[in-house]
Amino acid sequence: MKKIGIITLNGYFNYGNRLQNYAVQEVLKLFGYYVETLIVDINKNQEKDKNRSLFKKNNSIKERSFVEIMDKINKKIWLSINKKNIEKARLNRTEIFKKFTKDFINETDFRINENNIPSNLADDYEYFVTGSDQVWNPDYMSGSSIYFLTFAPKEKRIAFSPSFGVSEIPFKYQSNYKKWIREIEHLSVREDAGAKIIKDLTGKDAKVLLDPTMMLTKEKWLSISSRPKNVGSTKYLLTYFLGGVPREYRDEINKIVKDNNLEIINLANIKDSETYQTGPSEFIQYINSASVFCTDSFHGAVFSILLETPFIVFQRKGNSPSMYSRIDTLLNTFDLNSRKASNIITNEEIFNIDFSHIPEILEYERNKTLTYLSKALGGKN
Structure with a gap:
């Protein structure tokens, strides 16, 4: 062959x-x-182009508020204190x-x-x-x-x-x-x-x-998915942020959780060691079973569309607009610009999403x- x-x-x-x-x-x-x-x-x-990376890092620091800088410092302190456990979790992952x-x-x-x-x-x-x-x-x-x-x-x-x-x-x-x-x-x-x-x-x-x-179809993806241990009958809001979760985003997410009596599961948060140790098969099922999915990830949005899960896309902090272009292209292609966080005003809009036009596209x-x-x-x- x-x-x-x-x-x-x-x-x-x-x-x-x-x-x-x-x-x-x-x-x-x-x-x-x-x-x-x-x-x-x-x-x-x-x-790797170290000078370029350092330039981007310095620019990112300049754009941060005092609160964001303090959050960053506190995170680094926590990471330092929990270094051994973090290393073990990362190796397992x-x-x-x-x-x-x-x-x-x-x-x-x-x-x-x-x-x-x-x-x-x-x-x-x-x-x-x-x-x-x-x-x-x-x-x-x-x-x-x-x-x-x-x-x-x-x-x-x-x-x-x-x-x-x-x-x-x-x-x-x-x-x-x-x-x-x-x-x-x-x-x-x-x-x-x-x-x-x-x-x-x-x-x-x-x-x-x-x-x-x-x-690939929804059925094809579900055929290689695995159900995570902590997913049961409880309804939950799922988050997956590659660029970290700024405080303003956390406040919005916590309000959604409170207003709708949801649990919260954070996939990319190393502080939640068990959930952090999640593989690609579980990633699919986490999205499939979520009541709503909040993300700054391109593939997070992709799988929300394929699995027809209500989702909200947040713009990744500290990244150039070009990094957001792929999400823009995706949402434009599937007529889903309404899923940008900036376009969602009411609680009803979070969950009321029409996927009926997606199969044809x-x-x-x-x-x-x-x-x-x-x-x-x-x-x-």
Whole structure:
């Protein structure tokens, strides 16, 4: 059987990353290929741009209020006091993510990096697919050419809904990005901002496609989900914030909990050690069973739509507008801008959400994506 190799961000800590990797694999398998995810050892490519990270950190501090700074200091003190327990919880969580990967994602037993790419690698695969996730984010991959598939013949390179995660490419990477992107014949991205970057850099048009997680049905996702131990008959509000929960957001969430007599479950809060040690399978079921889901996560919003769970999207604090572009594209595509926290005024609006128009949009967008992939895979049905 002919093979396809996936190049994506490898890691065992982020729900969206693991679930999109699984989704890319499952979609490509529909075309009759044996699909593997190649392990890229990015740490051996280049060091992260420390100056850029420090600049962003300093700017973030300047934008914070006194209350937010004090919250940050108190959090650091708590983390220092509970260092051993936190480390144990994180290690356990990583093992849970690794088990999910072993059970559901077919990874290679070898690694590649800029300085170690097997000479016969391109011959072993019919095609290579880069994506989804922020594989073209210069902050994450430090200008590595691997994520642009430069090791493979041009006719074997396919971009499947990759994301940049930034509004513009730093000058020092622009020359390479122009060259590498121009050499990808089958070009797609995950959000409108990414299409604009490509147009500005190369003059090429890139198709804006669904995130691969949305290519799989609700039933497919529930088939690999697991019910968390602390989910029973009690109704709960679920939170998942990657950028932390600012005090103003906490106040809004606590009011919803109080007004509607809900429990609260915080997925990304290390202080709740048991819930923090949750894997991707439980993540799906947590969202599916929630009365309402509050998040600043793109994939949090994605799974709320797929599972038809009432949700509220908060803008992540300290991030550039470009990071929010993918959520904007998502909500615009599915006519769900009403789910932004800034647009929800009454308590009734929190729970009254109409999903009846979603199946038709999903069908259209899925067909568009399948048509793109079919063409990229040599017209294969």
